[in-house]
Structure formats: structure tokens, C-alpha cells
Amino acid sequence: MTNKVVNPCSEPNTSSSRFYTSIKSNKTSKTVKVLLTGAAGAVGISIAQHLAEQVNLFSYTHEQLDITHADSVFTVIDKLKPDIIINAAGYTAVDNAQVDEAQARLVNCNGAKNLALAAERIDAILIHLSTDYVFSGESDSAYTEQDLPHPINVYGHSKLAGELAIQQHCAKHIIIRTAWVFAEHGHNFVKTIVELIKTHPVLTIVDDQIGGPTYAGDIAKVIGTVVDRITHTDFSADNYGVYHYCGMPYVSWKGFADSIILAAKQAELIAVSPKVNGTVSENYPRPAKRPKNSRLDCGKIQQIFNVSLSDWQTALTFVVGSNNKDLEPK
Numbered sequence: 001m002t003n004k005v006v007n008p009c010s011e012p013n014t015s016s017s018r019f020y021t022s023i024k025s026n027k028t029s030k031t032v033k034v035l036l037t038g039a040a041g042a043v044g045i046s047i048a049q050h051l052a053e054q055v056n057l058f059s060y061t062h063e064q065l066d067i068t069h070a071d072s073v074f075t076v077i078d079k080l081k082p083d084i085i086i087n088a089a090g091y092t093a094v095d096n097a098q099v100d101e102a103q104a105r106l107v108n109c110n111g112a113k114n115l116a117l118a119a120e121r122i123d124a125i126l127i128h129l130s131t132d133y134v135f136s137g138e139s140d141s142a143y144t145e146q147d148l149p150h151p152i153n154v155y156g157h158s159k160l161a162g163e164l165a166i167q168q169h170c171a172k173h174i175i176i177r178t179a180w181v182f183a184e185h186g187h188n189f190v191k192t193i194v195e196l197i198k199t200h201p202v203l204t205i206v207d208d209q210i211g212g213p214t215y216a217g218d219i220a221k222v223i224g225t226v227v228d229r230i231t232h233t234d235f236s237a238d239n240y241g242v243y244h245y246c247g248m249p250y251v252s253w254k255g256f257a258d259s260i261i262l263a264a265k266q267a268e269l270i271a272v273s274p275k276v277n278g279t280v281s282e283n284y285p286r287p288a289k290r291p292k293n294s295r296l297d298c299g300k301i302q303q304i305f306n307v308s309l310s311d312w313q314t315a316l317t318f319v320v321g322s323n324n325k326d327l328e329p330k
């Protein structure tokens with residue numbers, strides 16, 4: 001166990017010493033008990049849909065379990081005794097976090113820490129979601145799990161603090177850093193653009209932030225694979241830790257918007273495509289700075305879990321073109 005006693009929720013820290021224990025399980029998938037938090041969020045919905053058939057799933061929405069309430073977290077987890085806890089709960093309003101730091105930290109760090117402590121107490125595995133925004137974006141290459149995080153906004157700091165709390169308090173953890181999530185449900189960039197193009201003939205979108213848009217359904221599939229691997233094989237304890245998973249190919253937000261508009265046109269959600277002007281981040285000021293390089297290197301998760309990366313172009317066609325009622329013109 002790490003020797004340093006720090007409280008990551010109040011003090012940003014980049015220490016990464018970890019201690020892993022091994023698990024071996026002979027359970028068949030349906031007898032694996034999984035507790036999911038944040039079940040009504042964009043990723044939570046996809047995980048719940050995907051895992052419902054695979055495991056014995058207990059889903060909790062924010063209303064049903066607030067992860068910042070330590071007592072409730074301990075009561076529910078001690079009673080249910082899940083084999084695996086998946087934390088899809090999070091404070092994700094990147095700009096709001098700048099003025100709501102205490103709440104962002106409470107959810108993204110203290111909430112994560114409560115789950116970590118509760119998981120450790122019953123020897124459960126904690127699967128947690130984190131973000132590309134833990135990085136500064138100053139690197140010239142795609143970020144690997146070895147690269148030192150250095151957040152440039154409050155949301156990123158709160159997510160990094162959550163990662164550290166988990167590493168400190170729960171030996172059996174899998175932290176999956178993902179990026180630029182979109183889905184047929186929830187709020188996301190795809191929906192924002194589809195809404196904007198109904199009323200705006202010209203859009204201005206930043207062209208100097210590059211990342212990998214990730215379909216929530218693919219994150220859910222990967223988590224399904226991780227659950228399967230850690231419960232059904234002799235999963236090496238060395239494989240607990242941090243993983244990167246995002247969509248390919250890398251693209252700028254402007255490039256992503258161009259593809260969204262093309263998909264919307266093909267799905268006949270719009271008759272005429274708007275003009276899209278690319279710009280630099282400095283010309284599109286927002287309360288929170290975003291990393292310019294959000295590219296995650298996903299080699300490790302491919303190698304250890306043998307998963308394919310999210311093909312965002314295929315997923316986008318599905319999301320925009322699936323006669324989704326939310327996306328149809330009003």
C-alpha cells in the first residue's frame with residue numbers, strides 16, 4: 001500500500017504508487033454481481049443496456065444513490081456485496097466546474113473515494129471512468145498511461161484527484177480514461193451541433209483541439225469485456241490500473257462537426273448544410289480551457305483486453321441516422 005498519507009480530494013497530487021492484489025474467480029457471468037452508479041447518465045445508460053444480459057446488474061441513478069453520501073454508499077455496498085462496482089457517476093459540466101469547484105471535487109473525487117473505500121472493504125473491483133482532460137494537451141504525441149497528467153481546468157483537476165483517491169484506497173481498480181463521448185441519449189457535442197444547425201446558417205468551431213470522439217455504446221462494450229476478463233480468467237493482478245480508450249481516427253472538433261453535419265444531411269435532418277468556419281481556441285473563449293492535444297494512445301487496452309477501438313464514424317452514422325426522436329427537426 002502507498003506509504004504517503006495524502007488526501008487527493010483536497011490536494012491535487014500526481015503520485016502514482018500503487019499496490020495490487022490478485023483475484024481469481026470461478027463465477028459464471030450471470031452470478032457476477034455488478035453495482036452501477038450514475039445509471040441515468042450518457043455512459044451509464046449504455047452500460048446498463050449492455051450489461052443487463054451479461055451479469056446480475058444492480059443499477060443506481062443519482063436519485064437512488066448519491067455517491068457523495070458516504071453513509072449511503074457504505075450501506076448499499078455492504079448490503080449488496082457486489083463483485084464489481086462500476087462508477088459512471090460524475091460531475092461533467094466542464095465550464096460550470098470553474099465556478100462550482102467544491103461540487104465538482106465532491107462528486108469527482110470524494111464520491112470516487114467513497115466507492116473506493118467501500119469496494120476495498122468487501123474486496124470488490126472498482127471500474128471507474130476518467131477523462132482526457134487530466135492532461136494539459138501540450139504534448140506533441142498521443143498520451144499514454146505513462147504520461148504525467150497535468151490538468152488545465154477544474155473538471156480535469158477534480159477527475160485526476162478522483163483517480164488518485166481510487167489508486168490510494170482500492171487495490172483492485174480499473175480506471176478507463178476516455179474522451180469526447182457521444183450517444184443517442186444525454187447531452188453531448190453531436191446533439192448540440194444538430195440543434196445548432198437547425199437555426200444557424202453559419203457555425204464557428206475550434207479547429208486546434210484534437211481528440212478521439214468515443215461512442216458510449218463502445219465504452220459499454222469494452223467494460224463488458226473487462227468485466228468478463230477479470231471474472232472469468234486468471235486475470236493477473238498486474239493488470240489493474242489505468243487504461244486509455246477512445247474513438248479513432250483523431251479529429252478536431254471542427255472536423256467532428258463537419259462529419260456530424262454530413263450525417264445529418266444524409267439522414268435528412270437538414271435540407272441545406274450550414275457553413276462551418278474553423279477557428280483557434282483563443283477566438284472561442286470559454287470559462288474552462290480545453291487541452292489542444294486530447295489524443296489518447298489506446299495501445300495498452302488493446303493489448304491487455306484485446307478490444308477494438310471505437311470507430312466513431314460508423315457510430316455517428318448510426319446515432320444521427322437512427323431516426324432518433326431526440327435528434328429529429330422540431
Ligand SMILES: NC(=O)C1=CN([C@@H]2O[C@H](COP(=O)(O)OP(=O)(O)OC[C@H]3O[C@@H](n4cnc5c(N)ncnc54)[C@H](OP(=O)(O)O)[C@@H]3O)[C@@H](O)[C@H]2O)C=CC1
Pocket residue numbers: 037038039040041042043044061062063065066067068087088089090091092107111129130131132159177178179180181182186187
Ligand atoms: N461526457 C464525456 O465526454 C466524457 C465523460 N467522461 C467520464 O465518464 C463518466 C460518465 O460521464 P457521462 O455519462 O458522459 O456524464 P453525464 O453527465 O451524462 O452522466 C453523469 C451521471 O452522474 C450523475 N451524478 C452526478 N452527481 C452524482 C452523485 N453525486 N451521485 C450519483 N450520481 C451522480 C448525473 O446525475 P444528474 O444528471 O442527476 O446530476 C448523471 O446521471 C464521468 O465520470 C465523466 O467524467 C470521461 C471522458 C469524456
Ligand SMILES: Cc1cn([C@H]2C[C@H](O)[C@@H](COP(=O)(O)OP(=O)(O)O[C@H]3O[C@@H](C)C(=O)[C@@H](O)[C@H]3O)O2)c(=O)[nH]c1=O
Pocket residue numbers: 092093094095131132133178179180181188189192203204205206209253284286290
Ligand atoms: C458548441 C460549440 C463548441 N465549440 C467548441 C468548444 C469546445 O472547445 C469544444 C467542445 O465543446 P463542448 O463544450 O461540447 O465539450 P466539452 O464539455 O469540453 O467536452 C468534454 O466533456 C468532458 C466531460 C470530457 O471529459 C471531455 O472528454 C470532453 O468530452 O467545441 C465551438 O468551437 N463552437 C461551438 O459552436
